[in-house]
Amino acid sequence: MAYLKLAYDNFQSIKNQAERAMSQLSLEQLHYSPNSESNSIAVIAKHMSGNLKSRFRDFLTTDGEKPDRNRDGEFEGAFRSKEDLLNFWNEGWSVLFETLSKLTEDDLGRTVYIRSEPHNAMQAIQRQIVHQSSHSGQIVYLAKMIKNEEWETLSIPRGKSREFNETMNGRDK
Numbered sequence: 027m028a029y030l031k032l033a034y035d036n037f038q039s040i041k042n043q044a045e046r047a048m049s050q051l052s053l054e055q056l057h058y059s060p061n062s063e064s065n066s067i068a069v070i071a072k073h074m075s076g077n078l079k080s081r082f083r084d085f086l087t088t089d090g091e092k093p094d095r096n097r098d099g100e101f102e103g104a105f106r107s108k109e110d111l112l113n114f115w116n117e118g119w120s121v122l123f124e125t126l127s128k129l130t131e132d133d134l135g136r137t138v139y140i141r142s143e144p145h146n147a148m149q150a151i152q153r154q155i156v157h158q159s160s161h162s163g164q165i166v167y168l169a170k171m172i173k174n175e176e177w178e179t180l181s182i183p184r185g186k187s188r189e190f191n192e193t194m195n196g197r198d199k
Contacts (some may be wrong), residue, residue, distance in 0.1 A: 029134060033151050034126050037158065041119055044162040046180050048167035053108045055172050065101065067165050068111055072162055073100040073162050073182070075118030079142065082125040086133060090140035090150065122154075 048056060048067060059066040065073070081090040105111040134148040146155065170177050174189065 029148065030126060030129055030131070033155060034123065034156050037119075037122060037126070038156070040158045042161045043180060044074075044165045045171070047114075047166045050173055050178055051169055051175075053105070053111070054106065055169075056099075056111060057104050057166070058172055060168070065167050066165075068105055068163050069101055070164055071111060072103075072105075073097075073188075075115050076100040076156060077157065078118030078122045078154070081150070082122045085125045086136055086138060086147065087128075089142060091142075092139065127150075145161045 051067065056068045056071075057066045059069075076095060077100075080092045080095040080097075083092065091118070105114070129147070134146065134151075136147050137144050138147050138150045140150060140153070141144070164178065
């Protein structure tokens, strides 16, 4: 169960990072797109959720690209409220976490399909960790651009690494 716990924790970290970035923004800012070829944070979040729902619903028994998924639709439209966006966002994450909680180590070697391409379950989970992580990074990057000087860092503030390391090593007493 070590791998499944690690995967769960990694997904939780990815989700938390994106949510901490999104929490700093208004609905209008969540819909901001820097140019016509770029996605807004709202669109990225919509795509991430849609992808999770498709990949992890009936994970071990059906292809991860569900016939009822409207992938193109994930890149269109807007949310009427931040609450609507977060509700949609959480739907995908709930499907993922529910599925992960039911898997066993024996399931990790089972064959699953994504767009008819075979993967063992562990490979499919790893593929999704990479996918979700890259989009979470896009969300953080866009949020930092939007907030600029008002950005509240999600990690160690710039210029504070030494101070942080000293604190962690107990040297600042």
